Amino acid sequence: MQNAAGSGGWPGSCNLSACMPVPDRLAIRGDLLDFVATPALTDAAAEGGAAVRFLPDHWLLVEAGRIVGRQLQDPGDGWSREDHRGHLVLPGFVDTxxxxxxxDVIASHGADLLDWLEHYTFPAERRYADPEVSRAGAEVFADALLAHGTTAAxxxxxxxxxxxxxxxAAAHARGMRCITGKVLMDRHAPDGLRDADAVTADRELRAGIARWHGTGRQAQAVTVRFAPCSTPEQLALAGRLMAEVPDxxxxxxxxxxxDEVRWVAELFPEARSYLDVYHRAGLLGPxxxxxxxxxxxxxxxxxxAETGAQIAHSPTSNLFLGSGLMDWQALQAAGxxxxxxxxxxxxxxxxxxxxxxAAYQVQALQGAKAGAWALLHAATRGAAQALQLGHEIGSFETGGVADVCVWDWAAGPVGVRRDALVRTLHERVFAWLTLADERHLVKTWVAGQVRHQRGATIVPREDLR
Ligand SMILES: [Zn+2]
Incomplete structure (x- = not known):
């Protein structure tokens, strides 16, 4: 971690357009909601219970890009005050x-996983061999995350x-927390989407680590597409890197x-299960x-649970591709x-x-009614903690980086009417997460800097990219 942007922090990240100066002391007023503990999956405590910290009409105080406090009283003239009273203020979302x-292929019709990869995904991904396609794609993608209230991914x-x-580079230019790394694939993929050889893949991974791992808010991940696309030798290479490079x-x-699970069983007959393929390669850990x-x-x-690895539950994908229903209760019970x-x-x-x-619906199909608290927690503090980043993102804890979003509590005739009739905080938050979408997002700050504002385009300065 380095000092927050706005005070000489991340190189290239303190670069809003000149019309939007970065305040050193920022105060955001609204209904602050975050978590101080982990709610149970079906916890629907009416006013939030012990895990939830709800501070209606409070000020969130930010200095030099970091959260320094939460208070009821107006902090006064020494602060750049953003008055969003009557709005929901949340930590930026973490998409894991x-x-x-x-x-480029979102909303493509008629495939399940393996033919989805063959017919849509792989052809689209081949284009990213072109540095200009990659650069433009990453810029659009990073801005799209911010426009959806996601500040870490x-x-x-x-x-x-x-x-x-x-x-x-695109995440760094925006000061966003991003974990990425080139994908490893050396078989069962078309020409143009396979690693040339192990030596080249190893060299590219190490170059990415040297350039980006620990640079500003960037971290690198050994990125195995999925077991069928890597030979056992490539998985072993990935395992060696995991053992060698800290964090x-x-x-x-x-x-x-x-079908994928059956395929993996054929390809790796020695493994007890699909997950065991990764375990044997030394790829599971916190x-x-x-x-x-x-x-x-x-x-x-x-x-x-034993290794500390996490599951990134992807409910809209699982429903869209018809993949199946993830059993959150069983995972929670296992720890x-x-x-x-x-x-x-x-x-x-x-x-x-x-x-x-969508996560609520996937659990409902299995007889569990997830509470708003567990759902919201899993997209903020829970994700941050599972990434070992709870000190930096996912909550309004003092000392954390000020990745903050302001949301409309309701929009449109249906949402406004429903919101007017809620009787408890849980009812209000659950109705919000059921009815809202990215159009409810008013403003996104990353490390105390505005990176998205409804109706405005905020472009990082070209010369600082
Ligand atoms: Zn995926």
Whole structure:
């Protein structure tokens, strides 16, 4: 971590256009909501209970990009005051699994996982070998995250080193917390989407780590597309890097679709399960993020808990591709961390609000009624903690980086009427996450700097990229 932007912090990140000076002392007024503990999945405590910190009509105080306090009284003239009374103020969302190049194929019809990859995803990803396509794609993607209230993300680029470079550079230019790394694939992928050889892949990974791991708010992840696309030798290479480089993340997919699970069993007959393929390669640990985790058994869930690896639950993707229903209760019972993820382009929206609403429906189909608290927690503090970043993001704790979003509590005739009739805080927040989307987002700050404002375009200065 370095000092926050606005006080000589991240190089290239304190670069709003000249018409929007960065205040050193910022105070944001509104209904502050964050978490101080982990709510149970079905906790629907009317006024929030012990896990929820709700401070209606309070000021969130930010100095030099970091949160320094929360208070009821107006902090006075020494602060640049942003009055959003009557609005919901949340920590920026954390999306723990999303694909930068797949904005180009979101909402493509008629496929399940394996033919989705073949017909939509892989052809789109081949274009990112071109550095200019990667640069432009990453810029659009980073701005789109901010326009959906997401200020931190764990991102798949493509197999091309230039795409990972572009993603880290785009996030860095905006001061965003981003975890990414070039994708590893050396088999079962078309020409133009396979690593040339192990030596080249190793060199590219190490170059990405040297350039970006620990630079500003960037971190690198060993990014295994999924077990079928990597030879055992490549998985071993990934495991060696995990053992060698401190604090490196690992991201991949696991047990998303039944055909995929059968395929993995054929490819890795020695493994006990799909998850075990990664375990044997030394890829599971507290910085491992595995998307989906639908077709797991109790032994797998216990292994996840034991290693500290988390499941990035991607409900809109799972519904859209017809992959299955992730059993959050079983993971919670095993002690496995579950965060929420959009998984665009399999997912149908970058909005973590829509993701929360879909997560509720996926659990409802299995007889569990998730509370608003667990859903919101999994998209903020829970995700941050599962990434070992609870000190930096996901809440309004003093000392954290001021990644903050202001939201309309309601919009449109249906939302406004429903909001007017709520009787409890839980009812209000649940109605919000069920009915709202990114159009409810008023403003996004990253490290105390405005990075998105409804109706305005905020472009990082070209010369500082
Ligand atoms: Zn994915």
């Amino acid at each position: 699994h999303v694909h930068m190049p797949q904005l 764990v991102v798949f680029p493509t197999v091309h080193a230039v795409s990972a470079e572009a993603m880290a 490196l993340y690992m991201q991949t997919h696991v047990a998303e679709n039944r 910085r491992a993020v595995l998307a989906h985790g639908i077709w797991l058994d109790d032994t797998d869930r216990a292994l996840l 496995t961390a579950v965060s929420l993820a959009s998984d665009v382009g399999g997912g149908t929206s970058l909005s973590m609000v829509r993701t929360m609403a």
